Amino acid sequence: MVDVRRRVTRSAEDVVVDVVIYTVMALICFSMLYPFWNSVVLSFNDGSDAIAGGITFWPRQFSLENYAYVFRDPRLARAYGVTIFRTLLGTPLTIIVTSTFAFGLTKRNLIGRRYYMWAAVFTLYFGGGLIPFFLVVRGLGLLDTIWVYLFVIGGSAALLNVFHMIIFRSFFMSIPQSLEDSARIDGAGYYTIFYRIIVPVSTPVFATLTLFNAVNHWNAWFDGAIFITRSNLVPLQTLLRQILNSNAVDELMGELGGTAAEELARSAITTQTLSMATMVFATVPILLVYPFLQRFFVHGLLIGSLKE
């Protein structure tokens, strides 16, 4: 189709539209990337120098002090550990619970299937809200334990994601029944069918949803803020939020001209550049898995369009 269009002489409208589109897109992409770039630049700049302002595209006084400090900070190492723990353990658990549920719901001989499905979908439209949820988590004795992160993500349940269940389910339903029937004739049970047949042919959806769940775990901060009071159990994002907030407080103090601001100005590291370094540090893993993520969901998109 593209080739056909090219042979046709481009009209004036065509050229104008192209110019507008590529210009607008360039601006959009710039606005998407600049915040990252600016933060990275600030994180590599000397803190007291950064206070003077004016740093945009390139560090003015290059320094690795912020990162040296970040890597030495025991709080951050701990928070990193908590986040890695919840991501590595919570993600597979969620995938197992969600995918087996979805598989069961595709089987017509599951008694109660319609009710189970309805019970799951209803939660998408109505929920108890934050306070009753908090009280349930509290009642389970999960407050201030690391286990809360396996059961809770943000302000809702972690182990079952109903949206993902629906995605799994519709994918499983598109698998030809004949694959399963032959195994059934050989006497295979549903565990075997799921593990040996369904999972291997559903790798793309498993991979995509695993990555999505891992990103959710990595990015969760709210649970660490409301279910946890012990600072050694705080995940990375929650700690980062605390650092950013103290930065905002410092800025306010700076406006008021307090001594704290002067004190800060004397040190080579400031909370601002420090929080930039922490932010970069927390974002790098996401940037590393992002190419895989993108490959999968763009792939899914292509399949969708080919089907038409």
Next chain:
Amino acid sequence: MQKIVSNVKQPSSNESSEREPHIVTRAGAIAESPAARSRTPRLRDVIRNRELRRDQFQLQSMVFPALVILFVFSYLPMWGVLIAFQDFSIFDGFWQSEWVGFKHFAAFFTARDFGQIMRNTLVISFLKLFLGFPAPIILALILTEMRRQSLKRIAQTITYLPHFLSWVIVSGFVLTLLSVRDGSVNLLLTGIGVIDEPVAWLSQPRYFWGILVTANIWKDVGFGSIIYLAAIAGINPELYEAASVDGAGRLQKIFIITLPSIAPQIIVLLILRISNILNAGFQDILLLTNNGQNAILREVSDVIDTYVFRVGLTNRRFSYATAAGLSKSIVNIAMLWGANALSRRISETSLW
């Protein structure tokens, strides 16, 4: 992707579209062919037949963990909304707390902050709807019009990326860019002479809504466009060719082919969006207002959800906050139902 998406958005139609007839079968017939096995067996047969019993046990054990999670983390809290009708005390527990009827609802509706909270909720929500809803559609149209596939792919990669960052990081970007001393926005605007003095963007109520909505669009415009791109990819190319033959220009084709073709997707998403009109945002607002502690911004930033959070978890007024949250959920359900009915009437597109 499109299949997945349509299933996600229409869970109930999905369920009702299963047309299999309920055939009553004898246990013997069920055990014979695999095809016959895929009918829902009757409980009586399952108890008698060993093989059916094994199958049923395996299937039930596979859905069991999820059902427990649903019960504990979704249905217990749903039942827990009853504390909205109590003077719930954490020491007395649910069973010992006194029932007070609609006291907390009345208190919420007559609260001094009520008008302000409702205004903020509605204004923020409508701003997100009017500006945030069309943004991914426009982006999808722009991406579709990009003929250089390599550039298109790069643009997609870049615009999807912010969706995968946490709100903490995004709020960090906002704080950095808008910083008074050294924020890039102030540098830019003073540089080109729009403002003379750096502005403290986040300490002035009048800028808050704009900042909030911009941050939201920035984060999710790319990811939101995927669903529309998939819909556009499904449009029959012959339509465009026919329009070209008839002399339609590119802009004309967008309005007479592309937009009408993706209208069903737009309507379904719009219904869902409207039914969430009282969900004005939560994380984004909390993070930009220092957990709702920023008193200067509260007059513009306090919405129902942040109010529930502050009053409920910070001030520990559990029953009162639950009443406020429940009022919101009920309105949301009513809005969903209403929007769906309206859409079915005017466009024959609906969720169920």
